[in-house]
Amino acid sequence: MKPPGTNLSGSGLRHVFVRDMVVFASVGIYPHEHQDRQRVRINVDLAVIDDTALAGQMVGADELARVVNYEKIVTSVRAIAGSGHIRLVETMAERIAEACLTDARVRIARIRVEKLDIFADAASAGVEVERQRPDA
Known part of the structure; x- marks a missing residue:
């Protein structure tokens, strides 16, 4: 999967992933x-x-508060998956994106x-969405 915002990679972005x-x-x-x-x-x-790249610093402070914590992302995904029935994988993806953009x-x-067990002759079927902050 190609990282989001690859055309913006020179503008002080870091990619956090799960x-x-x-x-x-x-x-x-x-x-x-x-x-x-x-x-x-x-x-x-x-x-x-x-923020460290934007400030021209090669090495930033080793502090959790300055980064997006991927444990929080995982916790949000688990909560959304366990929140009750969702009709569409598109809706699930949108909810996860919304949680991340907070x-x-x-x-x-x-x-x-991706649904993993939906077709015997396919590894998976699903959807990918990309959402951007309105103020970005």
Whole structure:
């Protein structure tokens, strides 16, 4: 998966990502998908303002408060996946993107949601969305 905002990479951005996270979620339009949770793979790529690069510093302070914490991203994904039935993977992706964009440092969120066990002859089926902060 190509990182989001690659055309902006020279403008003080860092990419924070979570790759190939597999959760069980109730997602889908068919009756059996309402009854049983299924494996869903989530990929999150965030283009994040890098304050140290913008300030011309090669090495920033080693402080958690200055970075987007990927543990919070994982916690949000788990909460959304466990929040009840979602009809469309598109809706799930949008909710994850919205949760990521609540951090003002996140400029672009690219989210991929894949159902893993939907077709016997395909590894997955799903959607990828990319959302940008309105003020970016």
